[in-house]
Amino acid sequence: MTTATAAAGSIEGIRSAIAKGETTATAVAEIYQERIAGEDPKIHAFLSTDRDYALAQAAHIDDLAAKGDPLPRLAGVPFGIKDVLTLEGFAATAGSKILEGYKPPYTATAVKKLADAGAIFLGKLNCDEFAMGSSNENSAYGPVHNPHALDRVPGGSSGGSAAAVAANMAVATLGTDTGGSIRQPASFCGVVGVLPTYGRVSRYGLIAFASSLDRIGPFTATVRDAATVLGVIAGHDGMDATSSPLPVPDYTENVDRGVKGMKLGVPREYFAEGLDDEVRAAVEAGIDKLRAAGAEIQPISLAHTRYAIPTYYVIATAEASSNLARFDGVRYGLRAPESDTLAAMYRRTRDLGFGAEVKRRILLGTYVLSHGYYDAYYRKAQQVRRLLTDDFLAAFREVDAIVTPTAPTPAFKIGEKSDDPVAMYLADIYTVTASLAGICGVSVPCGESREGLPIGMQILGRHFDESTIFRVGHAVESL
């Protein structure tokens, strides 16, 4: 492999080319830094980069290679990190003015695991403010442009993470998904995006939005690379009380075993009104190919699906209103100047620091938790959350995985939905269900619209059964 082809390589391609001395981690890092310099002014995926930091990490890998030492799993692989995850000493804005200039004194567990596995950090990636959004238009630092059509959104909230991989400005990135924020942008940008099972990846160092829903997962060009990255970042962590002690399998081991004999459920509620015709056609064609590859396709029903968006927006905003109370101008980030009292300082800081969507969600969350409304909204939503979850548990007694569209449409235009919160929330209609149930999912490219916009298929799996959805995803991308 030459240095030039390493730049378009897979994780294993880059690692083995460095191990064999065909290229160096430094050369690979420099190629990606040049790509960012050339492409990102159009796309705006990166909020910050640190050339010297990446080159120092690369030099360490090159030292190992020169000595002939075994290289770690992600040796020399250029990564980007969504800016809601902390890396000690690096700005972490969460896409918000309220954290402008904040440099966290600790590193997120998932980020630390990447570093320990030899990953190279090119920079931090743009996202909707506090991961609240479906288009990346809520970033306080400006929107991200979809690399496939610059007048369109990349999806959100992990828009920068998806766009960076799509534009080959990083081989892999980390994003976060609370209601679809990895899967939906992966679909819009034509890349692979993984929602691991709740508890599979430690949330330590993730700036919290909705703690019972927040998850960290990878974006990559291929399912195999996604399986490799998940294998690195997954595992128990004493710093996250909800982190699972279940052992982490080798997700790459059976990824190419195919789908012969597998039972795949197709929920009719995901193909109802509101689904774009071209998305329907692409996903149905993908399902036909899975059938031809030997999978048994079974129509199923997830009866409470239509209640998922309202359920999600009550629970997520309630948790957000509590989590975001910590941004008050005392311990980090912005403080409004010249306030006479503590109470005035809190209010002015939060007014200056938060954008409109964040305020809207804090207000909604505070309202649904307030006296007189708690039972009608919050408790009710928690009850429906159980019904939605029971739908999945019942379905997974019949089928091994579930296949659906990831999003109801391809990427929409910047500005198209930014004035109508309910229309924007409906972009998550097929993704919030898995978020509420805690199951795993992956979005894999399965076609294009006539305009050349990517379309994604979502594959949902049982709790802690990522291996199965990777097998199905690998089959979809190989068809």
Add this chain to the structure above:
Amino acid sequence: MPETERVSLADVRRVAELANLDLTADEEPRMCRDLNAILDYVAQLGELDTASVEPMAQVAEVLAIAGEPATEKLSVLREDQVRPCLDRERVMASAPETDGVFFKVPKVIGR
């Protein structure tokens, strides 16, 4: 259109105060309109009879029911041990105003 507005401007002001948010005069009617639109949409949850459904707060409780092994540990608290914490100096370096030991804030009670 809703028959009656669920959220009034007074409600928005009350909730903003609870949430420690200062809304501008422009923001108040806009937030009022948006909250009503969202809550109208949320109202469809009322179609479901959930009288006998236990609320679900966390994913871990479902896993226990689903019979996943080892997930019982999720609900067990760890030993209460003394551990090192973040370095005070580095934490304080992120704060808007400190005296090196404490965070400093404006006075709590106005005159």
